[in-house]
Amino acid sequence: MNIVVCVKQVPDTWAERKLKQGDATLDRESVDGLINELDEYAIEEALQIKEAHGGEVTVLTMGPEKAAESVRKALSMGADKAVHLIDDALAGSDVLQTSYALAQVLGSIGFDLVVLGAESTDARMGAMAAMLAERLGVPQLSLASKVEIDGTAVTIHRQSEDGYWKVAGDLPAVVSVVEKINEPRYPSFKGIMAAKKKPMQVMSLADAGIDPSLVGLANAATEVVDFAERPPRQSGTIVKDEGDGGGKAAEFLAVSKFI
Amino acid sequence: MAEVLVLAEHSGGDVKKVTLELLTLARQFGEPAVVWAGAGAADGQPRLAEYGAAKVYVADGSDFTDYVTAPEAELLASLVTGTSPAAVLLASTGQNKEVAGRLAVKTSSGMLCDAVGLVAQDGKIVAEQSVFGGATVVHSAVKTGTPIVTVRPNSVAAEPAPGAAELSAVSLSLSDAAKSAKVTEKIVQETGERPELAEAAIVVSGGRGVGSADGFEIIEKLADSLGAAVGASRAVTDAGWYPHKFQVGQTGTTVSPQLYMAIGISGAIQHRAGMQTSKTIIAVNKDPEAPIFELADFGVVGDLFQVVPQLLENIQKRSGS
Numbered sequence: 001m002n003i004v005v006c007v008k009q010v011p012d013t014w015a016e017r018k019l020k021q022g023d024a025t026l027d028r029e030s031v032d033g034l035i036n037e038l039d040e041y042a043i044e045e046a047l048q049i050k051e052a053h054g055g056e057v058t059v060l061t062m063g064p065e066k067a068a069e070s071v072r073k074a075l076s077m078g079a080d081k082a083v084h085l086i087d088d089a090l091a092g093s094d095v096l097q098t099s100y101a102l103a104q105v106l107g108s109i110g111f112d113l114v115v116l117g118a119e120s121t122d123a124r125m126g127a128m129a130a131m132l133a134e135r136l137g138v139p140q141l142s143l144a145s146k147v148e149i150d151g152t153a154v155t156i157h158r159q160s161e162d163g164y165w166k167v168a169g170d171l172p173a174v175v176s177v178v179e180k181i182n183e184p185r186y187p188s189f190k191g192i193m194a195a196k197k198k199p200m201q202v203m204s205l206a207d208a209g210i211d212p213s214l215v216g217l218a219n220a221a222t223e224v225v226d227f228a229e230r231p232p233r234q235s236g237t238i239v240k241d242e243g244d245g246g247g248k249a250a251e252f253l254a255v256s257k258f259i
Numbered sequence: 260m261a262e263v264l265v266l267a268e269h270s271g272g273d274v275k276k277v278t279l280e281l282l283t284l285a286r287q288f289g290e291p292a293v294v295w296a297g298a299g300a301a302d303g304q305p306r307l308a309e310y311g312a313a314k315v316y317v318a319d320g321s322d323f324t325d326y327v328t329a330p331e332a333e334l335l336a337s338l339v340t341g342t343s344p345a346a347v348l349l350a351s352t353g354q355n356k357e358v359a360g361r362l363a364v365k366t367s368s369g370m371l372c373d374a375v376g377l378v379a380q381d382g383k384i385v386a387e388q389s390v391f392g393g394a395t396v397v398h399s400a401v402k403t404g405t406p407i408v409t410v411r412p413n414s415v416a417a418e419p420a421p422g423a424a425e426l427s428a429v430s431l432s433l434s435d436a437a438k439s440a441k442v443t444e445k446i447v448q449e450t451g452e453r454p455e456l457a458e459a460a461i462v463v464s465g466g467r468g469v470g471s472a473d474g475f476e477i478i479e480k481l482a483d484s485l486g487a488a489v490g491a492s493r494a495v496t497d498a499g500w501y502p503h504k505f506q507v508g509q510t511g512t513t514v515s516p517q518l519y520m521a522i523g524i525s526g527a528i529q530h531r532a533g534m535q536t537s538k539t540i541i542a543v544n545k546d547p548e549a550p551i552f553e554l555a556d557f558g559v560v561g562d563l564f565q566v567v568p569q570l571l572e573n574i575q576k577r578s579g580s
Contacts, residue, residue, distance in 0.1 A: 013392070013509055013528065013529060013532070016394070017391040017392075017394065017395075018391075018395070019395060019397070024397075037510065038510070094369065095360070095363070095370065096363050096364065096367075096368075096369060096370065096403075099360070099364065118353075121509055121510075122390075122391075123372075124372070124373065124390075124513075125356060125360070125370075125372045125373075126353055126356045126357070126372075127356045127357055127359060127360030127363075127370070127372070128360070129357070130328055130356075130357035130358075130360040130361050131360040131361065131363070131364050133361075133440075134329075134332070134360070134361040134364045134365065135364055137436045137439075138439065139439040139440035140327060140328060140329065140357070140439075140440050141440055142327075142328075142357060143353055155443070157446075158327065158442075159353070159504070160354075160445070161352070161455060161457075162447050162448065163445070163446045163447045163448035164446050164448075165327070165442050165444065165445045165446070166442070166443045166444040166445075166446070167327055167440050167441065167442050167443070168440070168441050168443050169439050169440040169441065170439070173440075179503070179510055180503050220369070220402065220403075221363070221367070221368060221369030221370075221401060221402055221403035221404060222369040222370070222371060222399055222400065222401050222402060222403075223399065223400055223401075223402050224397055224398070224399050225380070225383075225385055225398040225399060225400050226397075226398050227395055227396065227397040227398065228395070228396055229394060229395055229396075230389070230393060230394055230395060230396050230535075232553075233540075233553070233554050233556075235553070236540075236552075236555045236556035236557050236558060237556070237557050237558070238547075238552050238555065238557075238558040238559075238560060239557075239558070239559055239560070240547070240559075240560045240561065241559050241560060241561025241562065241565060241566050243565075244569075245543070245559035245560075245561045245565070245566040245569065245570075246559075246565070246566045246567065246568065246569025246570035246571070246572070246573060247569055247570075247573050248559065249541060249543070249557065249559055249566065249570045249573075250569075250570050250573030250574055250577065251573075252541065252556075252557040253485075253518075253541075253574070254577060256518075256539060258461065258485065258517075258518050258539075259485070259574050259577050259578060
């Protein structure tokens with residue numbers, strides 16, 4: 001089975017993240033980048049599917065040169081090879097454009113199964129799996145807490161507000177995974193060494209047949225009007241419990257008309 | 260005046276509060292028109308009229324329960340083509356963000372997710388978003404196509420306004436592609452009587468400080484005394500003390516209630532990302548240095564097993580029960 005895992009390099013959520021003055025795009029320079037957390041679950045799931053059903057796991061990323069770090073992490077976990085879509089013209093693309101670019105690459109490299117993390121920690125839109133399924137005309141098997149494959153039939157447990165739904169579709173398909181699906185493995189020393197020798201294909205817009213007028217900040221379907229750092233919250237009243245803390249909290253609730 | 264389409268959130272004919280909030284926001288940009296996918300529109304109609312819906316497009320049928328997100332997207336896309344609305348508004352749920360994504364592709368339109376406010380500015384619809392765990396406020400607009408915006412619950416107080424809420428049946432013939440992912444079974448896990456986490460006006464969350472799964476009982480009691488939803492920090496859900504779906508934070512649910520109570524939660528950045536935009540925050544923690552106190556409007560430094568029972572007693576006294 002030809003499994004492609006889409007990964008995204010994101011700014012470390014433990015660091016202070018900022019937008020750049022000027023074009024209001026993400027400041028990727030001043031913050032350490034790392035692989036989007038949920039993407040590690042996607043890689044783990046892809047590796048488990050490969051271990052059970054055979055095939056090959058390809059990591060696909062779109063982003064600047066730095067994004068190769070995340071690809072290496074995926075390769076060191078055990079993925080077989082990588083494709084890096086890199087082109088200055090992609091900078092500042094919004095979700096509509098990114099889904100277009102990724103779909104073009106997926107169409108060009110081919111796939112049986114595409115696996116993604118359910119959302120990224122920076123944009124948090126959680127729409128990419130649906131958008132890729134829409135563009136590629138394949139089943140959307142998203143928000144999966146469990147994936148079962150039997151021949152070409154894929155059944156997932158889709159996380160819902162009040163439980164889960166069993167959703168079924170046939171390969172080729174797009175799957176996105178939520179955190180509780182598995183426990184991602186740590187790269188072994190051997191895996192880290194092996195990753196350095198694994199093939200990494202670099203693709204440009206032309207290689208993937210991507211129309212440059214449909215990507216990039218200037219052509220985006222959305223724009224940032226303005227942005228500002230949120231002013232710090234005004235410091236509140238902090239009391240030390242001296243046997244009356246619960247009573248004081250109740251008083252605050254009453255004054256604020258919550259009780 | 261152009262219509263503003265609002266996809267209704269409903270269950271058993273009951274309209275969810277967030278839909279009334281969306282109708283309130285929609286009014287500033289045009290004539291609010293509800294899109295009702297599935298059964299129960301007639302039951303929901305009076306409530307929609309009360310909150311200013313001029314029209315209710317109804318597409319009933321089993322497609323919406325049999326398939327995932329594609330039917331809603333096809334329904335909305337056909338209405339966008341047919342009525343050229345000023346915008347499409349959806350409640351920001353996991354499901355709806357996917358519907359919005361498919362709709363954006365179908366109509367080549369820009370989409371904005373997780374708005375916490377919407378205003379008209381220079382003829383554009385500008386969405387306020389709170390990003391990077393609430394540290395940055397961004398105002399964004401759609402440049403291309405029909406603006407598609409998902410809006411978080413509690414972004415605005417729902418205000419009644421009279422509307423005709425005239426029911427208008429829409430037929431939908433679903434494409435084969437939309438039927439490629441089929442729902443074969445829906446498993447409902449115990450939800451109890453508490454409000455939904457993302458929608459609740461009050462959320463009471465417990466963290467590592469509760470010490471064990473048993474310790475969570477006190478969090479539930481406090482929540483119930485306030486009619487609140489229960490939340491949990493990642494430490495708690497990772498430890499298996501409370502189900503994962505109640506996790507508030509970067510990798511869980513983002514909440515923005517009127518009141519958020521953080522009990523035994525230190526306030527790591529991962530947690531703050533999911534609750535920072537709450538209107539009022541109360542914290543109880545043993546550690547006076549806990550970062551949660553930086554956000555708290557009111558904080559008690561102390562043992563939660565001393566403070567919370569006393570708080571409960573006082574709440575019960577005041578409510579006379």
